[in-house]
Amino acid sequence: MDTVNLKLLIIGDSGTGKSSLLLRFTNDTFDPDVSATIGVDFKVKTLVIDGRRSKLSIWDTAGQERFRTLTPSYYRGAQGVILVYDACSKDSFEGLEVWLNELDTYATKKDLIKMLVANKIDRTSERQVSRSDGLQFARRNSMLFIEASAKTRDGVQEAFEELVHKILQTPSLYTVAGDGGGDGFNVAQSHDQTEGGWCACNLT
Numbered sequence: 001m002d003t004v005n006l007k008l009l010i011i012g013d014s015g016t017g018k019s020s021l022l023l024r025f026t027n028d029t030f031d032p033d034v035s036a037t038i039g040v041d042f043k044v045k046t047l048v049i050d051g052r053r054s055k056l057s058i059w060d061t062a063g064q065e066r067f068r069t070l071t072p073s074y075y076r077g078a079q080g081v082i083l084v085y086d087a088c089s090k091d092s093f094e095g096l097e098v099w100l101n102e103l104d105t106y107a108t109k110k111d112l113i114k115m116l117v118a119n120k121i122d123r124t125s126e127r128q129v130s131r132s133d134g135l136q137f138a139r140r141n142s143m144l145f146i147e148a149s150a151k152t153r154d155g156v157q158e159a160f161e162e163l164v165h166k167i168l169q170t171p172s173l174y175t176v177a178g179d180g181g182g183d184g185f186n187v188a189q190s191h192d193q194t195e196g197g198w199c200a201c202n203l204t
Contacts, residue, residue: 004054004174006167007077008160011061011099012084013092017119020150021084022060025160030151047164054164075106079173080113080163085134087118087147088126093133100141109173114143115163122149 010018023029026043042059061074083099085092096116103114116138118129131147138145144162148155167173 008058009081013095016084016086024150090128093129113166116143118147
């Protein structure tokens with residue numbers, strides 16, 4: 001089976017739960033005391049979607065300003081990005097504009113697919129950003145959108161699966177590697193695609 005090699009990014013303010021989302025997706029674990037990412041971390045996962053194997057290299061970056069010098073190489077070659085905000089933090093939602101500007105500045109694939117994820121929706125009593133606000137922001141910026149909770153697993157699998165699904169619908173974003181081949185991303189692994197459960201706005 002031919003393999004599609006993909007580089008995905010997770011970006012957003014510090015404390016929004018980016019590392020927790022990644023750990024839930026790759027290891028199906030949740031640690032409420034997970035420490036802040038220092039610099040850049042990545043994990044690998046392989047998916048089989050619509051009969052096609054996709055090797056994912058998923059990069060998780062620190063949200064703190066002092067690590068921003070890492071960003072040019074971090075963004076280079078990415079086909080998809082997940083922008084994360086904390087549904088309980090209006091500040092993290094308002095900070096999305098900065099991350100989008102950074103993405104526009106450093107991304108080398110201008111047609112990369114963007115997914116907006118509202119994390120921590122399990123903390124309903126602390127919520128500061130409505131689903132409607134998130135959906136409107138996603139629509140304005142031609143992004144997919146889903147609400148999720150790394151703690152309860154809600155929406156996590158669907159977010160990554162739908163992002164990969166949309167990338168695979170955009171052939172200009174990737175190359176297919178045969179046995180022994182590759183396109184420069186030699187880290188990865190896989191899971192099954194389902195289309196149910198995600199709440200996304202159309203790309204406009």
